[in-house]
Amino acid sequence: MSVFPKISLRLEVEKYLKEGFLNKEVISAFGKQEAERKFEALLNHLSHPPSFTTVRVNTHLASVQQVKDLLFHELQKQFNGLSVPILQHPDLQDVLLIPVIGPRKNIKRQRCEAIVGAQCGNAVLRGAHVYVPGIVSTSKFMKAGDVTSVYSDIKGKCKKGAKEFDGTKVFLGNGISELSRKEIFSGVPELKGRGIRMTEPVYLSPSFDNVLPRYLFLQNLPSAVVTHVLDPQPGEKILDLCAAPGGKTTHIAALMRDQGEVIALDKISNKVEKIKQNALLLGLNSIKAFCFDGTKALKFDMVEKAEGNPPFLPESFDRILLDAPCSGMGQRPNMACSWTLKEVTSYQPLQRKLFTVAVQLLKPGGVLVYSTCTITLAENEEQVAWALRTFPCLQLQPQDPQIGGEGMMGAGLSFEQLKQLQRFDPSVVPSWDTDIDSLRDARIEDMIGLANKDCIGFFIAKFIKCKST
Structure with a gap:
């Protein structure tokens, strides 16, 4: 059952999305009403x-069963003895699934209130506590130890430091404040790691703040599917073209048993440092991360000795993952997006530049996987149609595992081509409530089926390069 309003978008953006989802091909197949x-x-x-x-086990350092047992004890501590099942995904053996309990409707709202920014609010709904940087406003009488109702300012209208707020706010649950109002807004840097510890969230999700950090990587289900679709093999040279923060990079290295070479590029230096930190923490030595713009990763001469650094010569890689920068419209939960239409539609040209570089860097016979965490036709199926027209050397491939649904109509792709794509579309499941009693009676197959469908919006396409370019 829906407890929050639908995502708040600018009218121009909602209209643009609607035109994509109600295109002529879709209406012809399903009717306008559906x-x-x-x-x-x-x-x-x-x-x-x-x-x-969803969490991915770092199989390079431990077995799935070992980590599952450790996690079970950790969750019992977090949930005060409540026994929540941990499921191993049958098609993704290194993935564990933990049900989210909620929405919980009988939480009593408190007189003491805290307003948090929309991003902080989204994180709370996925198990995070509230930290000082995310707090926008609190009641004027708030002190350490107060039971506090936390609300998300989904439209960004609350003024920093306000003592009350009557604008649009969405209730996220209750927590215990670790600080007084005065301390929260004091600007003291040491207080950033403290805030409000959530004790009664509307959605009960496990917190993964520093939980088994060497053995677990918090990752959305489709993001784990992507690397399995890429199917990296030991000894190969693989490029992750837009790699930060390194979830898929480290997954590639783990699936290769850390044998081979994984090159990770990102053009933002602190994100590249994060990739290096993750590789070190997870004990993976095959990863080399570079601060480099993927659109410039191709060179055509051997004049400079680059010692394995970017840019690279054509046809240097066995497999390439292009998890492209995108509008991110599939991320959940997302109660509000303030982006303009210009911002939402700005990614298609960049994705094509990166794709063009990827095709040239790929060896004949090599595999290219393209993915996004968005739902727009322009960044997904239209890009596939463009790629097949532009690069005759590419062939679309079936995917294994195939967990998402087929591609969306509207880009002129054939029925067979749509079946070779994976589109994760959360609208295909009805709204749900999950409580401990319903979990006890649920069949594992039904829970896995729900996890496969009710995830973030995501898209995957897999190509093989048939001949040299």
Whole structure:
């Protein structure tokens, strides 16, 4: 059941998305009424968290069963003895699924209030506590130890430091404040690691703040699917073209048993440092991360000795992952997006530049996987149609594992081509409530089926390069 309003978008953006989801091909196949129903369901689902928290086990350092046992004890501590099942995904053996309990409707709202920014609010719905940088306003009488109701300012209208706020706010649950109002707004840097410890969230998700950091990587389900679709093999040379923060990079290295070479590029230096830190923490030595713009990763001469640094010569890589920069419209929960239409539509040209570089860097016979965490037709199926027209050397490939649904109509792709794509579309499941009693009676197959469908919006396409360019 929906407890939050649908995602708040600028009218121009909602209209643009609607035109994509109600295109001629879709209406011809399903009818306007059904297409509109699905679109509204999608907007509703985007403002709610997925029904499962997904973590990937670092199989390089431990077995899935060892980590599952450690996690079970950790969750019992977090949930005060409540026994929440941990499921191993049958098609993704290194992935564990933890059900999200909620929405919980009988939480009593408190007189003491704290308003947090929309991003902080989204994190709370996925198990995070509230930290000082995310707090926008609190009641004037708030002191350490107070039971506090936490609200998300989804439209960004609350003034920093306000003592009350009557604008649009969404209730996220209750927590215990670790600081007084005066301390929260004092600007003291040491207090940034403290804030409000959530004790009664509307959605009960496990916190993974410093939980088994060497053995677990918090990752959305489709993000784990991508690397399995890429299917990296020991000894290969693989490029992750837009790699930060390194979840897929480290997954590639783990699936290769840390044998081979994984090159990770990102053009933001502190994000590259994060990739290096993650590789070190997870004990993976095959990863080399560089601060470099992926659109410039191709060179055509051997004049400079680069010692394995970017840019690279054509046809240097066995497999390439292009998890492209995108509008991110599939992320959940997301109660509000203030982006303009110009911002939402700005990614397609950049994705094509990166794709063009990737095709040239790929060896004949090599595999290229393209993915996004967005739902727009322009960044997904339209990019596939463009790629097949532009690069005759590419062939679309079936994917294994195939967990998401087929691609969306509207880009002129054939029925067979759509079946070879994976689109994770949360609108395909009805709204749900999960409580401990329903979990006890649930069949594992039904829970896995729900986890596969009710995740973030995501898209995957897999190509093989048939001949040299």
